[in-house]
Amino acid sequence: MALIQCEDCGRDVSDRAPACPNCGCPIAAADIAATEAPTTVTVSGDKFIGTKALLIKLSVKAIQSLNYKVDAADETSGLVSFTTGMTWGSWSGVSGSIYFDEVEPFHFEASGNAKQNVKGRQIAAFDIGGEAKGKVDKVIQEMRLLASR
Ligand SMILES: [Zn+2]
Numbered sequence: 001m002a003l004i005q006c007e008d009c010g011r012d013v014s015d016r017a018p019a020c021p022n023c024g025c026p027i028a029a030a031d032i033a034a035t036e037a038p039t040t041v042t043v044s045g046d047k048f049i050g051t052k053a054l055l056i057k058l059s060v061k062a063i064q065s066l067n068y069k070v071d072a073a074d075e076t077s078g079l080v081s082f083t084t085g086m087t088w089g090s091w092s093g094v095s096g097s098i099y100f101d102e103v104e105p106f107h108f109e110a111s112g113n114a115k116q117n118v119k120g121r122q123i124a125a126f127d128i129g130g131e132a133k134g135k136v137d138k139v140i141q142e143m144r145l146l147a148s149r
Helices: 028-034 052-065 131-147
Strands: 003-005 012-014 042-044 047-049 069-074 079-083 091-104 107-118 121-123
Touching (some): 042 131, 052 069, 052 091, 052 107, 052 131, 091 131, 107 131
Antiparallel strands (some): 042 047, 069 079, 079 091, 091 107
16 A cells, blocks of 8 residues: 545645545546556565566566576467476376466466377376476476566
8 A cells, every 4th residue: 555645735645545535536547547557577475466478578588587498479369388308208298278367457467388299199187297387387486587687
């Protein structure tokens, strides 16, 4: 919460107040200013604050810094997909996707799913050693690190 000046009477008013308690002037205009699109991604609890475009960019950065391959990054749908390299044994890596849900203006929740690739085929195996899902969590974790830098 921040204090702003009422544009009518000049009194300090909370930017969350629907109207000035002194003169009743609505401060909806201030509300809009307070929710202006952020220009960088920040982390708040388990949510990312930013825009979908910024989050897509950040996730691409996170995927690359983990040496995974970005398959697709779609700013419209908020979906990013990636593939990891060979990991262990006969597995040929993990295909994962991460998507961003806007739960309130400019507040996003990241979630995703992953498939283990086996010899060129994909099988839906979320919990083989937790590895596939672990890659998604790792990317989200890396995004948090990058955002808090
Ligand atoms: Zn006022």
